[in-house]
Amino acid sequence: MTNLLVFRERLKKIYSEYSRWIDAGLRFLLSFITLIVINVKTGYMTQMNSELVLIALALLSGVLPAGFGFVISILFITLNLLEVSKLLAAFVPLFGLLMYLVYFSFKPGNAIFANVALVLGLIGMPAPLGIAIGLLSTPLAIVPAIFGLMIAAYVNYIDSNFMVLTSDVGSIFKQGITVVKGAFMDDRIWTCVVILIIVAVVAFIIRRMFFHNNWIFAIAIGGVLYLVLTLIFALVLDQEIRPLSLVLNVFFALLAGFIMHFLFFMVDSLRVEHVQFEDDEYYYYVKAVPKVRVTAPEVRVTKINSRKVKEETKTSEQVVFLDATAPKNEKEAEVRETSESEEEE
Numbered sequence: 146m147t148n149l150l151v152f153r154e155r156l157k158k159i160y161s162e163y164s165r166w167i168d169a170g171l172r173f174l175l176s177f178i179t180l181i182v183i184n185v186k187t188g189y190m191t192q193m194n195s196e197l198v199l200i201a202l203a204l205l206s207g208v209l210p211a212g213f214g215f216v217i218s219i220l221f222i223t224l225n226l227l228e229v230s231k232l233l234a235a236f237v238p239l240f241g242l243l244m245y246l247v248y249f250s251f252k253p254g255n256a257i258f259a260n261v262a263l264v265l266g267l268i269g270m271p272a273p274l275g276i277a278i279g280l281l282s283t284p285l286a287i288v289p290a291i292f293g294l295m296i297a298a299y300v301n302y303i304d305s306n307f308m309v310l311t312s313d314v315g316s317i318f319k320q321g322i323t324v325v326k327g328a329f330m331d332d333r334i335w336t337c338v339v340i341l342i343i344v345a346v347v348a349f350i351i352r353r354m355f356f357h358n359n360w361i362f363a364i365a366i367g368g369v370l371y372l373v374l375t376l377i378f379a380l381v382l383d384q385e386i387r388p389l390s391l392v393l394n395v396f397f398a399l400l401a402g403f404i405m406h407f408l409f410f411m412v413d414s415l416r417v418e419h420v421q422f423e424d425d426e427y428y429y430y431v432k433a434v435p436k437v438r439v440t441a442p443e444v445r446v447t448k449i450n451s452r453k454v455k456e457e458t459k460t461s462e463q464v465v466f467l468d469a470t471a472p473k474n475e476k477e478a479e480v481r482e483t484s485e486s487e488e489e490e
Contacts, residue, residue, distance in 0.1 A: 153407065173207030176214045179260055182267045183221055186304045189228035193221065212256035215293070216241065218263060222300060232321045233303065237296060244292040255282060259289035266297025272394035273401040275341040276367040279348025280360065280405050287345050291338055295329065302328040336378045344371050364402035368395050 160167055180199045188194055202221065206214040219241040226234035244259070258278060265271045271294060278286045302324060328334075344367045351363035372395050379386045423429060 149407070156408075169207045172209075172211060172214055173203050175257075175260060175264075176206035176217060177203035179214070179218050179264050180221055182264055183218065183225070183300070186267055186300050187222065187225035189225045193224055215256055215260045215263070215289075218260060219296070222296070226303065229303065229307070230320065232318070233324055236299065236321070236325070240292070240296060240299075244289065255286040255289050258282070258286050259293040262290040262293030263297050266294040267300060269390060270394055270397060271337055271341060272344075272368075272371050272398035275344030275371060276348050276364055276398050276402040277405065278341075278345040279363060279367060280352055280402060281409070284342070284346045284349055287342050290341065294334065294338060294341075298331065298334045299324070299328040302331075332382055333384060336375075336382065336384070340371060340374045340378065343374060360406045361403075364399060364406060367402065368399045371395060371398060 177199060180202055184194060184199065192198075202217055206217050219237055223234045223237045226237065258274070261277075262271070262274055265274060274290050274294075275287075278284070278290065306324075306327065347370055348363040348367040351359055351366060353359075356362075372391065375391055375394075376386070378384065421429065
C-alpha cells in the first residue's frame with residue numbers, strides 16, 4: 146500500500162508541473178477512443194475511415210476546450226450518417242443543439258460526461274457513469290450524460306437495423322419516424338437512464354455524509370444498487386437479462402469507483418479532528434480529516450570521477466629517492482669529514 150501511495154504522490158507532483166499538457170493529452174485520448182468506437186459502429190463514409198483523419202480530429206479536440214470534443218464527435222457521426230440518409234444525419238446535430246440550449250449554455254463544465262456517456266453507451270457499458278457522477282460531480286451532471294446515452298442509442302439502432310433501413314424504399318419521413326421510435330421509445334434505454342439517476346443521487350448523498358469510509362460505501366452501494374435495480378426492472382418489464390453484460394457492468398463500475406477513490410479521496414479516518422470556534426455572530430463546528438500522504442523517498446546518487454581519484458592518489462604518494470653515499474647520521478658525517486681532511490693534508 147505504501148508503494149501505491151508513493152506512486153500517487155509522484156503522479157500528483159507530475160500533474161502539478163505539467164497539468165496543461167496532461168489535460169490536453171487526456172482530451173486527445175478520450176476523443177480518439179470515441180472516434181474509433183463511432184467509426185466501428187458506423188464507418189459509412191470511407192473518406193473518414195483513415196487513421197490520419199481520426200488522429201487529426203483527436204488532436205484538434207485535445208487543443209480545444211473540453212466541450213468541443215463532444216461537438217467533434219457529433220459532427221463525425223453526422224458525416225457518417227449522411228451516407229445512409231440526410232434526414233437521419235440531421236437528427237444528430239439537432240439533438241446536440243438542443244442539449245446545448247438546455248444545459249451547456251449555463252453549465253459547460255460537465256461536457257466531459259456527455260462524451261464519456263457516448264462512448265460507454267456505444268459499447269454497452271453505462272454502469273460506471275452513475276458512480277462517477279456521484280463521486281466527482283453533482284446529480285445535475287447526469288443531464289449531459291443522458292444526452293450522450295440518447296445519441297449512442299440512436300447510433301446503435303441504426304447500426305443494428307442498417308440493412309433494413311437501406312433496403313426500405315418507402316418515404317424518407319416514415320423511415321426517420323421509425324428510427325426515432327425504435328431508438329427513443331425503447332424501454333431499455335429509459336430503464337438505464339432511471340437506474341443511473343438513482344445510482345448517481347445515492348452515491349452523491351453517501352459521499353457527502355460525514356462518516357468513516359463514506360466514499361467506499363458510496364461505491365459499494367452504488368454497484369449493488371445498479372445490479373439490484375437492473376434485475377428488478379428486467380423482471381417487471383419482461384426485459385432480456387444478459388448475465389455476462391450485467392456482471393461486467395458492475396465490475397467495471399466498482400473498478401472505476403475505487404480508482405477514483407484512490408486518486409482523489411484518500412484520507413486517514415483514524416486521525417479525524419473536531420474543531421469548534423466562534424465569532425460575534427456564529428459558532429463554527431469543523432471536522433478536519435487529514436489526507437493520506439506519503440513522502441516519496443529521495444534517492445541521492447553520488448557520481449565519482451575515476452580520473453580525479455587517480456590524480457589525487459598520485460599526488461598523495463610521496464616518493465623519496467635516497468642517495469647511497471649520503472651519511473645516515475651525524476656521527477658518520479663527522480668521521481667522513483675527518484678522513485677527508487687527512488687525505489687533503
